[in-house]
Amino acid sequence: MFVNLTDVLTNEGKVLPMRIEAGIMQVSVGGESYRVLKSAPAEFVFTNTGKGRARIEGKAVFTFGLTCDRCLQPVEKEIALDFTREVMAPDVEAESSVEDGRDFMDGYQLNVEDLLNSEIVTSWPMKILCKPDCKGICPKCGRDLNTGTCDCDTFVPDPRMAAIKDIFEADKEV
Ligand SMILES: [Zn+2]
Ligand SMILES: [Zn+2]
Incomplete structure (x- = not known):
């Protein structure tokens, strides 16, 4: 799913709130594929931060069907995202190689699925347990x-x- 950010990237001071149903059905983390059981539409605020630049603030919640690392019982795990990213228009020179916002941009279009995917991978728990003291x-x-x-x-x-x-x-x- 792509969102056109031309308006935000080209109009100084522009703020654009948006609710997006990304429709992510599964996510791949470390070579494993995990099923999304539930998700609410993601809440975004796109803010122009200068010529050809924008800040993305996003909030989203996904519930995954996983397996407990210790007892192998099914676990429903909720992952809540709350993130900020910078993106740039294609004609803006990146100031440093650290800026990774371009990964999710195709011209003036933001690939919402890729962005959310990357945020889910970042927030993925190290251990998945059905309860903290699972025996x-x-x-x-x-x-x-x-x-x-x-x-x-x-x-x-x-x-x-x-x-x-x-x-x-x-x-x-x-
Ligand atoms: Zn367990
Ligand atoms: Zn035994």
Whole structure:
């Protein structure tokens, strides 16, 4: 979905609020594709900041259908975006290579989907958990440990503790 920003880029002082239904159905993050369950129209404010320049302020909320990293149960995760970006008209010389606003521009048209996609990737959580204290699944029997415990022996001795135990046992022998 493209939005024509000619008006904002060419009229000094121009402010253009806009609600945009981007229609993003899925997002690819780190090679994985994730499904969007719900999304509200994104709220944008485009503001002219000089000749051929504009600031984009955007707010959007997406709900994704994900899987808990620990117990593998389905999780609905809401990602709220609140961002500001600068974009330029095609005839404006970039002052530095840091400016990345051009990535989302095709001439005077803003590619809303690319912009939102990039913001979602930036806001993506490092870990996806169904709840902060999810106990995960038993590595032996695969039981979801949030629903109860199993009888598997999953005790892994801490090597430092084992060393202390050895010292105590050596004392006993003396
Ligand atoms: Zn979980
Ligand atoms: Zn088990």
